[in-house]
Amino acid sequence: MMNDMEFLTALTRVGFSGELQAIDLSANVGELSDEKINEYVMKAAAIARSETDKIYRNFSASPFAHGAVTLFFKNGILSRLSLSAAPLPEKAVWRLFSTGAEIIFTENGDFAEMKKAELDAPTEKIYKKDFK
Amino acid sequence: MKTIAVIGLGNRGGVYCSYFKTDEKVKIVSVLDVSADALKEAREKYGVEEKNLFSDEEEFFKEKRADVALIATLDRLHYRQTMKALSLGYDVILEKPVSPSYEECKKIADAAKAAGKKVIVCHNLRYTPFYMTMKILLSEGAIGDVVSFEQAENVGFGHYMCSFVRGKWKSSEETSPIILQKCCHDLDIIYWMIGKKCVKLSSFGSLGFYRAEHAPENAAVKCVDCVYKDCPYNAKYFYLKSPESLCVPYGFDKSEENIVKYLSDDDNPYGKCVFKSDNDVSDRQTVNMLFEGGITATLLMHGFANATHRITKIYGTKGVMYGSLEKGVITVETYDGKKYEKDVNKSIKGVSHSGGDERLSRDVAEYLDGGRKAIGISFVEDSVYSHKLAFSAEESKLTGKEIYPGDNL
Structure with a gap:
């Protein structure tokens, strides 16, 4: 079965969901280190299939580490990675917006939810185990 | 009861007027609009007397015609008319944005102060049960003090192409940046x-997709003539x-025949291919901000959602909400393990802006008539600062520089 990143990059391939335009991550992590921030930047770059053109980091340390990285990739995809280390369970939710669909996926989950860019499109569940 | 003179009875003006019409605290007594259709609407729907209908701005402003002016014209007219x-001597209800020029925003705030008059800006999201409940929860300390703020405005592709590719707000020069x-x-x-000032911000954005190079081969300028009949952006297919x-x-008669005729008109921008319009506003933008006290905040906007939906997440010192x-449910999780939901759907009245337009109209009418000041009411001096963030974001996007908005207006 695919891992999370393989699943996300497969879901955003052009033939499946159109051309990816925007990536939004909201994640609460146990420890918000530079290493963790870079890990998510690398994940976003993998999903965007592009190198970073512009990047802006804005973090504060108190009362817990929190902030965001905004990225503009060379292929025009825009990304916002919101990261916090609040005293709550770890959870990372990706929202991906393409010309053909919008996709929501929670890391370590079994499925993604997708709505196609059509009027009154239903929400479809796409399971990792079934996806090729 | 207060009397209202409406300047601009288009889409936004019409929404507010539809609520004012049924509110005994206010009465629409005069309308200025360049459109004969709008004046017909004023006469038929709101019962405004013929002598109080104006298509000429100079004539309208020769004398004061009501207690309050509702200004809901295009952005670049706001300054002059306000x-x-x-x-x-009017109090003013002013559709947002105040003006596409920051200097003009400040001058309006100064003029209102000098005249001792109120300029209430239509920030209708403040009046939605969703955001009003969030504001109340914050003031009650449900999540403690704000630590971090995540805002996403996921604009539906249908709304984006209607307003920002084909519609009135497609050009930064003609109206204002998105x-x-x-x-x-x-x-x-x-x-x-x-409730604090922004220390610094950065913004990225561009018009990346709704551009000529993305038009399919042999796509027509007008969708009614196009071979791509089921293109999701095809005006005929979509509308x-x-x-x-x-x-x-x-x-307007929205029969199929009439819609096709309307979209076939060479001069009608709503019938044009989204890749061959004369739009220039961004279809994606982020704003990454640091506020006083180390509070971080970000905004993501784009025009690629299935349907428009805003998502808000606020971390506090004691919890997150x-x-x-659009779903109308606020979830609160505290760091000591409590979790509950506030469903505000039952409080939503009126369909436009998730109930914000109706509540705004009612609250503003009550306030102007001498009643209570609802927590959502935003005077121009407050709005100028949040507008300053938008002007700063656009400057950052265009220059690639970090901007320091500062304390002052």
């Missing part, structure tokens, strides 16, 4: 909730399925 209204025109709501909500999305004059405006 200054005239203030000089005649970060001001559309996102001044979001920046206002962020500023209103945080026949969703006629309520189409901007049309008052009294989050939800989608």
Whole structure:
């Protein structure tokens, strides 16, 4: 079965969901280190299939580490990675917006939810185990 | 009861008037609009007397015609009309944005102060049960002090192409950049909730997709002539399925035949290919901000959602709250393990802007008539600061520089 990143990059391939335009991550992590921030930047770059053109980091340390990285990739995809280390369970939710669909996926989950860019499109569940 | 003179009875003006019509605290007594259809609407729908209908701005402003002026014209007319209204002694209800020029925003705030008059800006999101409940939860300390703010304005592709590719707000020069025109709501909500000044910000954005190079081969300029009949952006395909999305004059017959005729008109921008329009506003933009006290906030806006939906998440010192405006449910999780939901759907009245337009109209009418000041009411001096964030974001986007908005207006 695919891992999370393989699943996300497969879901955003052009033939499946159109051309990816925007990536939004909201994640609460146990420890918000530079290493963790870079890990998510690398994940976003993998999903965007592009190198970073512009990047802006804005973090504060108190009362817990929190902030965001905004990225503009060379292929025009825009990304916002919101990261916090609040005293709550770890959870990372990706929202991906393409010309053909919008996709929501929670890391370590079994499925993604997708709505196609059509009027009154239903929400479809796409399971990792079934996806090729 | 207060009397209202309406300047601009288009889409936004019409929405507010539809609520004012049924509110005994206010009465619409005069209308200025360049459109004969709008004046017909004023006469037939709101019962405004013929002698109080104006198509000429100079004639209208020769004397004061009501207690309050509702100004809901295109962005670039706001300054001139608001200054005239203030000089005649009107209180003003002003559709956002205040002006596409920051200097003009400040001058309006100064003029209102000098005249001792109120200029209430229509930040209708503040009046939605969703954001009003979030504001109340914050003031009650449900999540402690704000630590971090995540705001997403996921604009539906149908709304984006109607307003920002084909519609009135497609050109930064003619109206204003989308970060001001559309996102001044979001920046206002962020500023209103945080209640502190922004120390620095950075913004990225561009018009990346709705451009000529993305037009399919042999796509026609007008969608009615196009071989791509089921293109999701095809005006005929889209508006026949969703006629309520189409901007049309008052009294327009939305039969299939009439819609096709309307979209076939060479001069009608709503019938044009989204890749061959003369749009220039961004279809994606982020704003990454640091506020006083180390509070971080970000906004993401783009035009690629299935349907428009705003998502808000606020971390505090004691917990987090989050939800989608359109779903109307706020979830609160505290760091000591409590979790509960606030469903505000039962409080929503009126369909436009998730109940914000009706509540705004009622609250503003009550306040202007001498009643209570609801917590959502935003005077121009507050709005100028949240507008400043939008102007700063656009400057950052264009220059690539970090901007320091500072304390002052």
